[in-house]
Amino acid sequence: MLPLPPDRRLTLLYAIILVDVVAGAAVGPVLPEFVRGLRQPQLWLSVGTGLFLGVQLFSAPLLGRLSDGYGRRPIFILSAVGTLLANLLLLPVRTGLYFVNRVSDGLTNGMYATVRSAITDISPPERLFRNQGIEGAIISLGFVLGPMAAGVLLTVLQVPPAQQATYVVRLAVALAALNVLLSAWLPETLAQHNGVRGAELRAELARSINPLTLWARLRTKNASNPGIRRIVLTQVALTLSTGYYFYFVPFASLGPLHLDARGISYFFMYFGTLSIGLNYVFYTYFADRINQRRAIVWLAALGAPVLASYGLMGTSKVALYVLVTLDCCTFSLIQGLLEGRLARHTTEADRGEIFGLNQAFQSLASVATTLVFGGLSVLDLRLPWAWFALCLAAVAGLAARREPAQGLQST
Secondary structure: OOOOOHHHHHHHHHHHHHHHHHHHHHOHHHOHHHHOOOOOHHHHHHHHHHHHHHOHHHHHHHHHHHHHHHOHHHHHHHHHHHHHHHHHOOOOOOHHHHHHHHHHHHHHHHHHHHHHHHHHHOOOHHHHHHHHHHHHHHHHHHHHHHHHHHHHHHHHOOOOHHHHHHHHHHHHHHHHHHHHHHHHHOOOOOOOOOOOOHHHHHHHHHHHOOHHHHHHHHHHHHHHOOOHHHHHHHHHHHHHHHOHHHHHHHHHHHOOOOOOHHHHHHHHHHHHHHHHHHHHHHHHHHHHHOOHHHHHHHHHHHHHHHHHHHOOOOOOHHHHHHHHHHHHHOHHHHHHHHHHHHHOOOOOOOHHHHHHHHHHHHHHHHHHHHHHHHHHHHHOOOHHHHHHHHHHHHHHHHHHOOOOOOOOOOO
């Protein structure tokens, strides 16, 4: 395989990330169809989300460790093939296969520790923060571009409601197949890798499924590199609030708005278009020139009341579009800033491990927030928004705390 210039490799990595997230998010508007016949369908949607995110608790550190030992490229190919097979399970619109899909797709979705490691492998120090920030922004964009793509498909083809789920799943399968090809094209980014022994993998798996062990490993990393723990805890709080990405579809379809798949997709068309513009401008012209810690504080503080207001908008679609505009200007910009700050605390020797630990903690937070918003939604569909707002306020609080001199820097 001919070597690609670093910028070309980075572009290919970004393309793989975007296609993967879009493929996963595209099915969001039609997921209610898989559980519509069940009692409390919003609760079963939350269970499916919990399964998808929960298995990443051990798959993320495991894949991260494998990528340190065998290289990034094999993990990308493995994950792409796994996503393709998982999406094929959804072609028959059946409730049981939906839950199988959530587990199987979650097993290989832990690749994002490898994604962040690969980006750091090929990023010069002066561009590391910018490149990691763009990666975080791309993930956020994918969450809105996926439903946007589904909406375009349903609108252009004028798909009748009874067939919408099948058409959208076919789109996700096609995108997953494209990612298999992109992953096979990607050159290796890790200069040296010496394999991983079976005993090491078993030990890694045992450590990954024990939250206390994960915490002890994080403390160890923080002792040698102060500041890592603060960033990971801030990302945990952010992940608790980003649970709304998964909750929005059941809320919009089953709540006061009563949006159908096409209506949800129209909303995400607006959300996606606005996010693309704002994220591009922010990370291209401002992210490297501002005090990132203070930016996180302000963006989180201003975004918390926006999240709370989603639960108070009632049936007003005007209020929905106003709130999502404010959302794009605040909350949606935070993820990339945190990713860039964490990247500065890694080395080539432990990059996959640190990003794997970070994703494992994010998986724990994702499962926790899914259980919380699933339970709250049974009581009242508006209550989860108060939870998301409180978690985002916690992000502001954690980021506002002064860090030790040898820890995180404010630039």
